Amino acid sequence: MASELNINISIDVLEPNELTDQERKAMDLAQQAASDAYAPYSNFLVGAALVLEDGTMFKGSNQENAAYPSGLCAERTALFAFSAHHPNEKIKLLAVTARRREDASFLPAMPCGACRQVMAEYEHKQGEVIPVLLQGPDGNFYRFKSVADLLPFQFNRESL
Template identity: 55%
Template sequence: MARNSRQQLITFEELDSATELTPSEQATWQAARDATDQAYAPYSGFHVGAALLLADGTIFKGTNQENAAYPSGLCAERTALFGLAASQPGHAPIVAMAVAARPSHGEFGAAFPCGACRQVMLEYESRQSQPIPLLLPSRNGTILRFSTLATLMPFNFSADDLPPA
């Protein structure tokens, strides 16, 4: 018997098309879609691109990178975030993120970050102490706009869960 039953709500906007995005969101959205062309996905055939919009207007991209030893690959969301941090220490804050996915020879479809990516994305949002809005394509062809990455992982592991150093 549940003693204290609670409900968790997820808040997001559902947009019918990219024309409803702001100009900076449209650029980030398109960059994520363009990034799928550079994905290395010879095993799954599932090309994923991620784009990060920085406060200075720079867009930084990442792609999924597969490996014959499957666990050795890395998702687009993490290549974008890790690549940005490695190549541009002290970079401008991330003000938006978008993810896109498509099969090797097909149309764009849904792209929902895996749990590991959600955890990493949330760590970056926490590091910069400000929300990172996220754009994701849905299964029905709409665009989902989240105002913060925390929405995707409400019960997450953070530095607050670690013992003091």
């Protein structure tokens, strides 16, 4: 007989004044990174920022290419740059935002499936949760306690 599995995810919906100083700085850096995006085809500018355990911050922006599969999302750009420079550090926060080139206001930006998988790999590698802060609607923000909340069924080294 079939059974049912329910997954409950708790997401904090925050107003701008409810962000911690660290979250505000990370989101500001993510917004700056979005402005640096190379997105001549989609005109959809995405920025990501990482906060490491020592307070160092890394940013990444989406990088498009005329050969579409050759581009890279902001989240993976930030994560791969971080890993190349600080392979043994731990990530304490990941912030993501986006905007259309012609608009000044930022939009909700949910990481794609490939980015969620890469984020999950880094969370698994460090053995600690990585909180994720995403731009939400109406100027609010979504705080996820863990990457696992964005990708509850993960493929990882135990899957091999």
